[in-house]
Amino acid sequence: MKLPRTITHDVRLSGARGLLDEFLEQLSPLAARVECLLVQLPPSLELDARVARRFLGLLRERYEGGIALEPRHASWFTPAADALLEAHEVARVAADPPRAANGMEPGGWKGLAYFRLHGSPRVYYSSYDDPFIEGIARRLRALEGRRVPCWCIFDNTTLGAGTANALALMERLEAKGGARS
Numbered sequence: 001m002k003l004p005r006t007i008t009h010d011v012r013l014s015g016a017r018g019l020l021d022e023f024l025e026q027l028s029p030l031a032a033r034v035e036c037l038l039v040q041l042p043p044s045l046e047l048d049a050r051v052a053r054r055f056l057g058l059l060r061e062r063y064e065g066g067i068a069l070e071p072r073h074a075s076w077f078t079p080a081a082d083a084l085l086e087a088h089e090v091a092r093v094a095a096d097p098p099r100a101a102n103g104m105e106p107g108g109w110k111g112l113a114y115f116r117l118h119g120s121p122r123v124y125y126s127s128y129d130d131p132f133i134e135g136i137a138r139r140l141r142a143l144e145g146r147r148v149p150c151w152c153i154f155d156n157t158t159l160g161a162g163t164a165n166a167l168a169l170m171e172r173l174e175a176k177g178g179a180r181s
Contacts (some may be wrong), residue, residue: 002038013055036066043072044141047081056088068093068114074100082107113143119156127161137172
């Protein structure tokens, strides 16, 4: 489940208590099935440690499951940002295309890995080739071996590539006796 834009884009995490409570209340009928929340930030949202600390603390007080944050501003890809996320048990999304030098690597809390693949070179349109899919499969198998819960979301859905890519990844994982999606 992805947090609403009203929280991430409109109020930019600041003063979001009421909106967050409303969102989580709406999720309550699904509570047992919601294993991970995605917090996708707008590209213009720079890290403000005070705002981030307050928001992540608020979210963590209200939600015990996995939380993955997908920042899209370079200021979030620093050791200090990773330490802030780690302190709140929030994983940083590994995204393609990456928004910073280490953007394709999971960061923050190491207890969860979340890959969000938007398509490359054309975001939302491009399909991934076999070597890329095999590389993701290897990474997921390695994380599974360390018993890290993993999520891999294909967001290259405009022309349907996401479905084919997800099926190809599942085939590779199942062929090696690895994770099941």
